[in-house]
Amino acid sequence: MVNCIHKFGGSSLSSSERYQSVAKIIITHTQPGDCVVVSAAGKTTDTLVLLWQSYQKQDTQAVADILLQLNNHQSDLIEQLLEADLKRSALKTLSIELSYIAELAQAEQLKEAALLAHGELWSARLLSTYLQQLNIEACAQDARTLFTLNDGELMHAQNAQQCGQLILPNKINVVTGFIAADIKGETVTLGRNGSDYSATLLANYCNAKQVCIWTDTQGVYSTDPRKVKKAIKYGKICRGQANLLARLGNPVLHAKTLSPLKNTDIKLAVRSSFDVQASPTDIVKEGSAKKKRFITTLQNVDLLMVEGLSEGEVASVSQLIQHSLHHFNHNGDVYLVVPAAQTYLVINYFAGRANISESNLNGCAIVAPEQDVNTLSLQALDLLKLHSIKPRFVHQDTGYALLLTDQFIDSDIQSDLHDKLINKGQEIAIIVAGLGNVGDVFIKQLSAQFERLSDDFSIKLVGLIRSKKMLFNASGINTQQWKTQWQHEANSYQSADLLNAINELDYEHKIVIDITASEQFSLLYPDFVDRNCHLISANKYAGTAPTTWYKALRSNITERNLHWRYNTSVGAGLPINFALADLQNSGDKITRIEGVFSGTLSWLCSKYDGTRPFSELLLEAQKMGFTEPDPREDLSGRDMQRKLLILARELGVELELDDISLSALMPDELALGSWDDFLNKKAQLDAFIEEHAVTAKSKNLVLRYTGLLEITQGEVIAKVGIAYVPNGDALANLTPGDNIFVINSKWYSDNALVIQGPGAGREVTAAGVHSDLYWLVQNLK
Numbered sequence: 001m002v003n004c005i006h007k008f009g010g011s012s013l014s015s016s017e018r019y020q021s022v023a024k025i026i027i028t029h030t031q032p033g034d035c036v037v038v039s040a041a042g043k044t045t046d047t048l049v050l051l052w053q054s055y056q057k058q059d060t061q062a063v064a065d066i067l068l069q070l071n072n073h074q075s076d077l078i079e080q081l082l083e084a085d086l087k088r089s090a091l092k093t094l095s096i097e098l099s100y101i102a103e104l105a106q107a108e109q110l111k112e113a114a115l116l117a118h119g120e121l122w123s124a125r126l127l128s129t130y131l132q133q134l135n136i137e138a139c140a141q142d143a144r145t146l147f148t149l150n151d152g153e154l155m156h157a158q159n160a161q162q163c164g165q166l167i168l169p170n171k172i173n174v175v176t177g178f179i180a181a182d183i184k185g186e187t188v189t190l191g192r193n194g195s196d197y198s199a200t201l202l203a204n205y206c207n208a209k210q211v212c213i214w215t216d217t218q219g220v221y222s223t224d225p226r227k228v229k230k231a232i233k234y235g236k237i238c239r240g241q242a243n244l245l246a247r248l249g250n251p252v253l254h255a256k257t258l259s260p261l262k263n264t265d266i267k268l269a270v271r272s273s274f275d276v277q278a279s280p281t282d283i284v285k286e287g288s289a290k291k292k293r294f295i296t297t298l299q300n301v302d303l304l305m306v307e308g309l310s311e312g313e314v315a316s317v318s319q320l321i322q323h324s325l326h327h328f329n330h331n332g333d334v335y336l337v338v339p340a341a342q343t344y345l346v347i348n349y350f351a352g353r354a355n356i357s358e359s360n361l362n363g364c365a366i367v368a369p370e371q372d373v374n375t376l377s378l379q380a381l382d383l384l385k386l387h388s389i390k391p392r393f394v395h396q397d398t399g400y401a402l403l404l405t406d407q408f409i410d411s412d413i414q415s416d417l418h419d420k421l422i423n424k425g426q427e428i429a430i431i432v433a434g435l436g437n438v439g440d441v442f443i444k445q446l447s448a449q450f451e452r453l454s455d456d457f458s459i460k461l462v463g464l465i466r467s468k469k470m471l472f473n474a475s476g477i478n479t480q481q482w483k484t485q486w487q488h489e490a491n492s493y494q495s496a497d498l499l500n501a502i503n504e505l506d507y508e509h510k511i512v513i514d515i516t517a518s519e520q521f522s523l524l525y526p527d528f529v530d531r532n533c534h535l536i537s538a539n540k541y542a543g544t545a546p547t548t549w550y551k552a553l554r555s556n557i558t559e560r561n562l563h564w565r566y567n568t569s570v571g572a573g574l575p576i577n578f579a580l581a582d583l584q585n586s587g588d589k590i591t592r593i594e595g596v597f598s599g600t601l602s603w604l605c606s607k608y609d610g611t612r613p614f615s616e617l618l619l620e621a622q623k624m625g626f627t628e629p630d631p632r633e634d635l636s637g638r639d640m641q642r643k644l645l646i647l648a649r650e651l652g653v654e655l656e657l658d659d660i661s662l663s664a665l666m667p668d669e670l671a672l673g674s675w676d677d678f679l680n681k682k683a684q685l686d687a688f689i690e691e692h693a694v695t696a697k698s699k700n701l702v703l704r705y706t707g708l709l710e711i712t713q714g715e716v717i718a719k720v721g722i723a724y725v726p727n728g729d730a731l732a733n734l735t736p737g738d739n740i741f742v743i744n745s746k747w748y749s750d751n752a753l754v755i756q757g758p759g760a761g762r763e764v765t766a767a768g769v770h771s772d773l774y775w776l777v778q779n780l781k
């Protein structure tokens, strides 16, 4: 039984390293009986086309040179991948084949399709042999034995039978893409990019459950991500829109690819073979995904007016020029959009029934939900006018608008169109983890925040997560009544349930807001990022994770154009991270940060005067929502140590948590055991503090808990701990609960920059998380 047809394009097989990556994907993502459809490696098809053209021009030197080039490329791949007998035999077969091509060329008997077929044959043979070398049951399948065409038409019933007989249920079948045979057994091709078509055809013939197209992009985007940085990757798009896109300039999918899936339940996914963890774009049946907005660009096309176009003619002419074509009715006439380079072939095909209406046009198409098309088309026209672009032809139809001009639409204009038309009205899904002190207040403030942001986005709270239960509702949770909904609908969950729920969300943007203090939850960040979620953290664990993990997370976030905000992880609502980023972005160099970075310890030390036991004050601070869930995180200095590490990393200093020296504000033994054990021993804490306070007082100083980060000529001093501070010192005179950051830099060298204010508390921290959310959403625009 064929479960999945995987397809790997040329870029996925362009080097021996790429073959190795593909083999890894096959090992982890296939089961016996599955098929792997392959294209020619790298630019092999282009080289074979060049060979064909040189042969036609009878340029024997070029033919010999290109054959040598092909030999070198294939031999290198074989040398690097195969061993011993397998290598010798593969090199021998290659040499025989290339000699045979040379002989045919000399005898003037080369045939184009049979020549081009070699690219896919080489890929299938090499990959299957390499898999065998890795002890995987694999075989190469020549698609000319599976797909037969009669007079250009696929013989579906016969092909399904052939596939049923030849696809081996106990092996990985590595099948050549792009090629087929006619009824005489001669090689024919399925057109440029025909390998995707081979994969969906095979899925149809084998009744597979799904097709996975592995490519060099991460999926289907709202526009070309190479030109528009803020292009949005969609998790799901429906087949109708995918079809339109294929005909209107989006190169990821080709119109033909989708046709074998019509009226079937076969799933189709587009995903990256370069970034296997990245979530795919699923191309789903009509109605199974919301309609999305896209902008595609067209370059150098002609507009042909065709008389008496009959059914099937567009498919035939597409096959002839090996390009997806779009046709439409406009004011009673039928038009075809044709790549200018192919116009003469199309005109010939229609033999007097097609005329050029406009030539050498560029343009763009806006594909959108039907109800939005008219407004978007008008907005696009206004924007193009602002860029002094005059359209020559405008057409609107179901689900799209086409604007053609004889001017060039560059990537700046494309970005502007994208910002104003596509980004506007996008949907953002918010998932909040942690509904304790801060989380609860954050959600209370959420509906007002939604209102502030609703001009540009439609934002919904879709997930609430605590340690044991979660509540997910893809169409939105009522922010005012979430507690009632929680009581009735929250369910126990495992991490996999949470990740699946996020996978299913059909939103342009997803933001996971972590207001837990859980290391376990922070370990899911890479999975969230793989699912294209932006992150906001009040939680400090990810920001203080071991450097390798932390760096991998950061680079993954950057690669996917995602954002990670964590301002409240240091200084609660104080804009410390903003300030540091701003100073550094303006060319300053920070050399020293000293201060009190714990609201809890600030409050406790300022409040403590010996009249009440320190432990009593600690319980009060806990009640006020200042402390960590386990206040010993604060007393141990660990929490402040984390904050110092986050600050250091903001300055580009590479440190691990334990590189920051620490002395605790409690006896070490109190760190062990449960919270109740701690409470039973609270007298030890009280005695410890009293002793320090008395010693400080005897020196006319006061007890504080401070942190220091100093960077001088490559030397880093990083420490947190107990300090005795003179009464008049800024660190001594804080309002209880305040944090203070005394910053020295190139510009603030003698007179430090000071940021001071409440450094803990439900309201300020929740407001700080909102500030991160606001920043993030503004940066999605």
Ligand SMILES: NC(=O)C1=CN([C@@H]2O[C@H](COP(=O)(O)OP(=O)(O)OC[C@H]3O[C@@H](n4cnc5c(N)ncnc54)[C@H](OP(=O)(O)O)[C@@H]3O)[C@@H](O)[C@H]2O)C=CC1
Pocket: 433, 434, 435, 436, 437, 438, 439, 465, 466, 467, 468, 469, 515, 516, 517, 518, 520, 521, 538, 539, 540, 568, 569, 571, 572, 599, 625, 626, 627, 628, 629, 759, 760, 761, 762, 765
């Ligand atoms: N309080 C403050 O003033 C400030 C806090 N912060 C940071 O904000 C975060 C939250 O603090 P606070 O609200 O006081 O903490 P609370 O203890 O009040 O709340 C923590 C929440 O996290 C949930 N949680 C715990 N483990 C997990 C898990 N594995 N998966 C999902 N949810 C989990 C808890 O769920 P359950 O209810 O099921 O236990 C609870 O709802 C902390 O990281 C803290 O450092 C930052 C600045 C200031």
Ligand SMILES: N[C@@H](CC=O)C(=O)O
Pocket: 569, 572, 597, 598, 599, 600, 601, 626, 627, 628, 634, 639, 759, 760, 761
């Ligand atoms: N326990 C923390 C809360 C914020 O991180 C503190 O008071 O510093």
